[in-house]
Amino acid sequence: MMGPMTTRSQPMVSEPRKALRVYLHLKDRILSGTLASAARMPSEPDLAIEHGVSRVTIRGALERLAEEGLVERRPGSGTYVRAASRSGAIVADFSNVFTHLVEMGRRTDVRLISFGYASPTPAVAEALGLGPGEEVQRSVRVRIADGTPFSYLVTYVPKRIGISYSEADLRSTPLLELLERSGARVASARQTVGATQAGPEIAEALGTETGAALLSITRIVKDEAGAGVEYLYALYRPDLYELQLDLERTKRGSAMRWAAKSPVATGRPANATEPRNPKKTGTGKRKTTR
Amino acid sequence: MMGPMTTRSQPMVSEPRKALRVYLHLKDRILSGTLASAARMPSEPDLAIEHGVSRVTIRGALERLAEEGLVERRPGSGTYVRAASRSGAIVADFSNVFTHLVEMGRRTDVRLISFGYASPTPAVAEALGLGPGEEVQRSVRVRIADGTPFSYLVTYVPKRIGISYSEADLRSTPLLELLERSGARVASARQTVGATQAGPEIAEALGTETGAALLSITRIVKDEAGAGVEYLYALYRPDLYELQLDLERTKRGSAMRWAAKSPVATGRPANATEPRNPKKTGTGKRKTTR
DNA sequence: CTAAGCTGTCTGGTGAAAAAGACAAGATCG
């Protein structure tokens, strides 16, 4: 019960740093339209001079762009920009997250990584309004759609509520449904959205590389009495999951008020016909042919 | 109007790779509560063994955590976890973004980085419903609160609307107000939220390091006739800016519907009494005392 | 067809990050 004994003794191809810079630079230029779409990019030697790095570094960046389908490499001819073709991502309507999650819980797989009871973090205890000695049930789950993991969920539920369902229940049923079933009267929720870099284990669980940007959502759910019911810390792969919110202007003179539109239920796990990023094998592409 | 001739020939302190891994690993453990708060962390030699790296690498990671206020280092005693103390960030209510932005536009500074007219990206043209030859006004702005830049905004406005205000107007007045003033009847908006890694120039503009995670918002604003008025691509520093949405359950039998709560106006640029991260000088912490 | 230019794939050389270890100074506990 502590060091899970993961010695982390992989070969670890290790990640290029300069190449990352160039990669991000070019990605920005492509996405922001500074680099005309469908046009041919500068040649590798030119890019190498422009960025003050060697050609191998440039190649590293271009290979990555090619893997993500942002460019197309034609041997002997050049590297060509491909219009992003944004798609394949699950779109979640923000004002409708719960319903959506329930729907999704039935269409996606769940992998339960951790399950147990412990003392809450101060932050969690405060958010849920727990007493000093009160324990919480902590679970870590990974949600998978079409074989690809897209979200990493850490949930905290007060022990008194958590004991009403089993580990197996969590594996098969959305947490919110379990809470309802246990008699908790869910009434309100506060969600905070941010972003973080993926740590090594989370990156591995989500099939990304360490340091990748993830969408983070912290959700605090309370019942009718205002007591904390659930504390969720969720991380999403932004290429597979997006939040969406439609706003409408409420006609109210000069008040300039806006209201969330009615739930549109855009969500659809879908069969995502996308470039299907080959996972990048840790991060390296290094042939290691030697 | 193409290669801005940025030769990028900096010395480039270059970033540790292994240290980054350890840093992110420990950060995750602290934030997810696996590492008990206020407790003493394992000693540097222990961490070195656990992660299979040398002590200097561990120190690199710990120094970074200390800079962000996540841990406290006490010479001779140990390194102690500090409860995150989430604060200092501007909190924007999601369902109320517009009003909020208008308020903020008056309390924050704006730096206009780029301004001009050009052909839109296919994606932008489609989103705004533009004709083949129609041009857009493209502007890049950085918003600054208390001397610290926190958002990077790229906006596209159809030329016919864009010409109604000047470059100086953009510097001083929120875009949405300008659009209103020009007679556009803003009626609806769709926002999509995601995350990305900061490219070199964006990172510099926002005072973060290259590769840092940023919150991204894409907003498409339309008028009463359904014609596109504004396309916004915004990047936010997640440590300085958060989205928030309060949900309430609408009492409607078993329908399980949720609605956004009325605007609470939590936003407050504030004087952010936080650890005030010393900016990390590009990325390095290296003492360079020699 | 020929020549120029591009990507793909090697080679060996170089410098900085990381490793390994030693030592000092402060904290803690018996």
Next chain:
DNA sequence: CGATCTTGTCTTTTTCACCAGACAGCTTAG
């Protein structure tokens, strides 16, 4: 007090990401 922990700060050595350059195979322009 004194033994033993901790972090802080040096050393020297090793490793590997990056660089420079060459060459093959392909595409395209002339």
